[in-house]
Amino acid sequence: MAPPRKHREALLASAVTLFRKQGYAATGLAEILAASGAPKGSLYHYFPGGKAEIGAEAVRRAGETVTATLRSLAAEATGPGDLLARYLAALAGWMRKSGYRDGCPITTTLLETVPEHAAIRDAGEAAFAAWAEVIADSARKSGVPPKRAASLARFAIAALEGALIQCRVSRNDKPLKEAAAELRALFGAAR
C-alpha cells in the first residue's frame, strides 16, 4: 500500500519551515522526516531524487504560497504602492512574531544551492518572476507604462528581499517599513 498523499504534503511543509529557519545545508532528511510525522518510506517514495528534489519542490511550493498571498492582497489594494505596503506590513508582522527567526522562505536555500542545483535555481527564478508579475500587473492597472511596470516590479522584489535580510540581521522591522515607503513613492511617481 502506497503511503497516503498527505505524507507528501507534510514532508514539504516541514521542509519549507526548516529551510526557512536554518537553511538548506543545515537541514537533514532525518530532521524533515521527524518534523513531518510521515513514515520513513514516504520520503523516498515521493522524493526519489532525495534532498535536492525536496529542495526544488519546497522552493516551488513556498513560491506559490507567496504568489497566492500577493494576488489576494492585489485584489484588495488600491494600487501597487498599497499592495507592497500591505505585503511588507504582513511580512514585518510575521517576522516580529517569529522573533526574526523566519525570513524569506526561499532566499537562504537559493543562496546556498545556486549554481550547483539547477532544479532549485529554476524554481527560485520562476517564483521571483511570478511575484514580480503580480506587482507589474497592479502597476499597469494603475497607469504605469508596461515596460516601466516590469522593471519597477523586479526592483521592488529585490528591495523587498534585501529589506528582509536587513530585518533579520538588525532584529527590527524598520528596513521593511523604509522599503515600503520608498517603493510606494516610486510607483506613484511612475504613473
Add this chain to the structure above:
Amino acid sequence: MAPPRKHREALLASAVTLFRKQGYAATGLAEILAASGAPKGSLYHYFPGGKAEIGAEAVRRAGETVTATLRSLAAEATGPGDLLARYLAALAGWMRKSGYRDGCPITTTLLETVPEHAAIRDAGEAAFAAWAEVIADSARKSGVPPKRAASLARFAIAALEGALIQCRVSRNDKPLKEAAAELRALFGAAR
C-alpha cells in the same frame, strides 16, 4: 613556536571565499584548513571558539573589504548615484567573472546563522551600517538632507543585496543594472 600570523590571514581568506561560494553550514573546518594551506594547529590557536568565531571574523573581514572599496569609489565618484553605479558595475563584473558563483560575501552566512550566532549577527549588522554610512556621507555631500540621506542609504543597501540574489538566481547582471538606474534617480531626486 607559535604559527606565524600569516596563517591567520590565510585561514580567514579561505573562510570568506568558501562561505561566499557555498555557505556557512556546507563549509567544514577541515575544508577551510585545506584551502588555506595553514598547519592544523593554527586553526584552534587563532580561533579557539571554532567555526562560530571564524564565521564572525570572516563576516567582519569581508565587511571591512566592502567598506574600503566603497570609500575608495566614493573618493572618485561625482555623488551617491555615481558611487552606486560604479559599485554595482564592479559587482556585476565580479559576478559575471565567477559564472554567478560568487555573491555577497556575508549574506548567505548571515541568513544561515541568525539569530543563533549573536557574534556573527553583530558583525553583519556593523558591516551593513558601515556600508550605508559611506553612501549616506556621499549623499549628504551632494545636498541630500541628513535624515533622508541615512534612510535612502539603508534602502540602497537593501536593494543592492536583493539585486545580488536576483543576479545569482537568474545568472545575469540585469537586476544590478536596473537597481543602479533606480537608485541613481532616487538619490538625484532627493537633493
